[in-house]
Amino acid sequence: MAKYKKEPKRFDQINVIPFIDIxxxxxxxxxxxxxxIKQGVIPVELPEAKASKKExxxxxxxxxxxxxxxxxxxKEKLDASQLKKRLSQISKxxxxxxxxxxxxRFQDFxxxxxxxxxxxHEQLYIITKE
Structure with missing residues (x-):
């Protein structure tokens, strides 16, 4: 009796079910x-900074x-002079x-x-995204 070799199993398709499960x-x-998290009431798109720290x-x-x-x-819209007047009324x-x-514009900043x-005023924080 001759021994027959089994042919190797062919991989015609890939089973994707485990991949989908993962x-x-x-x-x-x-x-x-x-x-x-809701950032604020006024919609602004924050710039990114790498060296930022949450406090x-x-x-x-x-x-x-x-x-x-x-x-x-x-929440109150002001021009530059009104903003200066209002900020002068708060504590340093x-x-x-x-x-x-x-x-x-950078000029507004x-x-x-x-x-x-x-x-x-020295207690200033500039908010950015990480």
Whole structure:
């Protein structure tokens, strides 16, 4: 009797079911761990910074500059002179948080910074995305 060799099994197709299972598990993990945080009331697209550090902020004043160059103090729309007048009424130790849209003109950002510097505000945070 002659011994017959078995032919090797051919791989004509790939079983994708385990791959789909793994991808679904990863998708579920991402969706369950994702947090959705509302940044603020005024819609601004924040620029990115690599060397940023999150800190706990207490009693903060929010200054927004949107993509059109409009300035807001908390929710109130102001021009540069009104903003300076309102910021002069707050304490120098008060934390000021600046959220400037990445599409806004750099001059608008510099205007707000100049106002804060002229009023000797040193508690300033510039918010960016990581």
């Amino acid at each position: 991808m679904l598990v990863l998708l579920v993990m991402v969706l369950t761990t994702a947090t959705f 706990e902020l207490k009693k903060e004043i929010n200054v927004y500059v949107n993509s059109k160059g409009e300035m807001f103090l908390d 130790d008060q934390t000021v948080v600046l959220r400037s849209d990445k599409e806004s 510099v205007t707000v910074m100049d106002i804060l510097k002229s009023l000797n």
